[in-house]
Amino acid sequence: MGKYQAYPEYRETRHDLLPPIPVHWMTGQIKNAHDVVLGKMLQSDAKTPADRLLPYLRAANVNWGGVDLSTVKEMWFSPAERKALRLMVGDVVISEGGDVGRSAVWQGELPECYFQNAINRARPKGEHSSRYLYYWMSFIKSAGYIDIICNKSTIPHYTAEKVQGTPFLFPPAGEQAGIAAFLDHETAKIDRLIAKQQRLIELLKEKRQAVISHAVTKGLNPDAPMKDSGVEWLGEVPAHWRLEKLKYTAIFKGGGTPSKDSPEYWGGDIPWVSPKDMKSRYVADSQDKITVEAIAASSTSLIGPGQVLVVVRSGILQRTIPVAVNLVEVTLNQDMKAIDFRDETRSEFFSYFVEGHEDNLLLEWRKQGATVESIEQEYLGNTMVPMPPPSEMMEILQFLNGQLEKYRLLTEKATRAIELLREHRTALISAAVTGKIDVRGWQKPNTEPQEAAEAASA
Known part of the structure; x- marks a missing residue:
């Protein structure tokens, strides 16, 4: 608050919440x-x-x-x-x-x-x-x-x-109005800056998905001969790529819940992954853990690392398909599926494929008429997946990992900017309404031409 002046004189209050206040308040x-x-x-x-x-x-x-x-x-x-x-x-x-x-x-x-x-x-x-x-x-x-x-x-x-x-x-009534007018103007400026950063984050998210979608569908060579995939929303893919139904190229594995009435099944050291754990591209831990005895006594089983974990039953499927690759051995609850390609490179590629075509896959996979949003395994298994040769697949993954790291850093920077702007907004309001700064001489600047230009360029 260095650019603002303090009041000439302050006095103490008897309330722990309140700092010293201007003497006339x-x-x-x-x-x-x-x-x-x-x-x-x-x-x-x-x-x-x-x-x-x-x-x-x-x-x-x-x-x-x-x-x-x-x-x-x-x-x-x-x-x-x-x-x-x-x-x-x-x-x-x-x-x-x-x-x-x-x-x-x-x-x-x-x-x-x-x-x-x-x-x-x-x-x-x-x-x-x-x-x-x-x-x-x-x-x-x-x-x-x-x-x-x-x-x-x-x-x-x-x-x-x-x-x-x-x-x-x-404060005196006129001073209250002046403080409010000052804060209306200053917080509006901050809110516009926050909105710009939020829009940048949305644009980065859209760009991220577009880059993923293009890479896993068209590859990195713009001059590669193309062929029709036979799937309307997928369009053309490189002619030398294979197109395979998922059920012919991967194994599906389910999960289960050990009895909650048996405390000896819970609190072990084996991750038991449920939809609440699916918040990033990789899973290495879970909120709940089970014991070896729980695996023996239930329908859940050990899932080796490098498989694609998919949420198949949850309200979140109304808007997104959470997928992740597990980095460690895990078990799953009944709302999850593991897709085992027996090849970590193919698992990574498929997880990107789902992310890049999420909207179309949501329409294809969702079970109609279910009381809870769920994915129909038959639809999942019949999904046509493009598969580049192994060396090209690795190149695509390296490209995507590099590009997405750039987007991650830019998003992180914008998110931090929003946090700092909100902190400044809170501090400014606090300083004004408690009399730490004197805004009695403040006048609203004539910024209409500048604001109009900003609005036009937004």
């Missing part, structure tokens, strides 16, 4: 500056002819930065409830449950809207600033105060009484 509680009201319990039917079916906000609608109206539900409100619980522009809505304390400012996004009892509404008294309160909520949330008073070891509830009693700093 006051301390108190949120209830001294805002009226806090809890919303209405769910009501699925009208109780009187005067009740009306109207939209309301749930905690799921409340996000930092704004209200999410992608899914808005309705319930019945009486005339008295409509008078007491109708949202007005400038109200701060605060999550009572779930991610307690998460807040947003209502901007009149709907002509008429109310809120249920998973939300507290804070309405400014007099000239107090609702946006200053919003940033204050962001500060005390990041400082951990809300989690402490809500006792997150149980189901947390940030009740109206707790909101009312939350410590609050009172």
